[in-house]
Structures are given as structure tokens and as C-alpha cells.
């Protein structure tokens with residue numbers, strides 16, 4: 001197994017990322033019946049201004065090497081019940097002085113005047129299935145907007161370095177293993193399952 005990236009260490013130290021330690025509790029997802037030994041809490045990340053600032057700076061340094069920052073483009077993200085993506089995208093848009101837009105994931109609408117001939121750079125907190133990003137790409141492609149690569153994200157859990165034909169630029173890159181609660185090996189070993197975001201500090205108590 002490769003050693004964790006410096007950003008994985010950094011997010012773990014700031015308690016925005018949690019990893020299982022025997023004999024501690026483990027994480028339960030609230031939106032699906034799955035458990036895990038690793039969890040990135042993007043709400044905790046978004047609540048830490050120094051961390052968001054540092055992540056945006058690091059992503060921008062990497063983005064500048066691609067040479068696209070001189071172009072005019074929109075920063076596009078998404079927002080919904082969890083809005084950490086938009087928090088990061090907002091900081092990136094301010095640092096690059098680019099306009100900011102987002103898709104509301106409750107309505108799948110991008111209510112901003114991005115139009116034919118514009119370009120868009122997608123910024124998100126993390127990527128799991130890529131479903132929301134594909135929706136953004138579809139909406140903007142219908143409007144004949146050029147989608148720029150790379151997609152910028154803090155944590156790439158997608159399992160590949162690109163989503164369809166768009167390269168992903170991330171600070172953390174790893175595959176996640178999760179289990180249905182009924183067949184969770186950590187539950188079977190006697191570890192307590194904790195709803196990760198709801199009881200976040202509890203995950204860090206090893207008793």
C-alpha cells in the first residue's frame with residue numbers, strides 16, 4: 001500500500017479526515033447503509049478557513065502549471081445539503097478572480113448566465129461516483145460551454161485519475177472500501193459504528 005500523501009496527513013491532523021484505529025469505533029454513512037474505516041468530512045474541512053485557504057492555494061499552484069489560468073472561464077461547483085464544494089470553489093474563484101456558479105443538486109439547475117462560447121472549470125470538495133460532475137458537464141455541454149480540464153478536487157475517491165475524458169487534479173487520491181452494515185468486518189470484530197458526520201468527535205475516541 002502506498003504511504004499516505006502529505007495532504008492526507010494534514011487533513012487527519014486537522015481532524016477533517018478520520019482513519020480507523022484498533023480498538024476504536026468506525027464510521028457509518030447516514031445516507032447509505034454502509035460502514036467504513038476511512039472518512040473525509042468535507043463539512044469539517046469547509047469549517048476550517050486556514051485549511052480551505054491552503055487547499056485552494058495548492059490546487060491553484062498545480063493549475064497554473066497547466067497554463068489555462070490566463071483564459072477567461074467560470075468556476076463551477078455544486079451545492080446542496082452539504083455545501084463544502086461551494087466553500088472551496090468560492091475561495092478558488094476569488095483567488096483566480098473568475099466568476100462563480102453552481103448547480104443546485106436538489107433541482108439539478110445551474111441558474112447562472114453561463115452561455116455558448118463560455119468556458120468552465122469544475123471545482124469540488126471530493127469525488128465519489130462522479131454523478132454530480134457528470135450532471136454539470138451535461139447541462140453545460142447542452143449550452144455549448146467548453147468544459148476545461150482538469151477538474152479540481154480535494155479528495156479523489158473515484159478510483160481513476162480521470163472522469164470520462166476529463167483529467168482530475170486532487171490533493172488526495174485513494175480508493176475507499178465500504179461494507180454493508182450486515183457484513184461489516186469491523187462490526188463483527190466488536191467495534192462500534194458511529195454516524196460519521198452527526199457524531200464526528202466521537203469517532204476520534206479510542207477506548
Ligand SMILES: [Zn+2]
Nearest residue numbers: 035184187193
Ligand atoms: Zn460496521
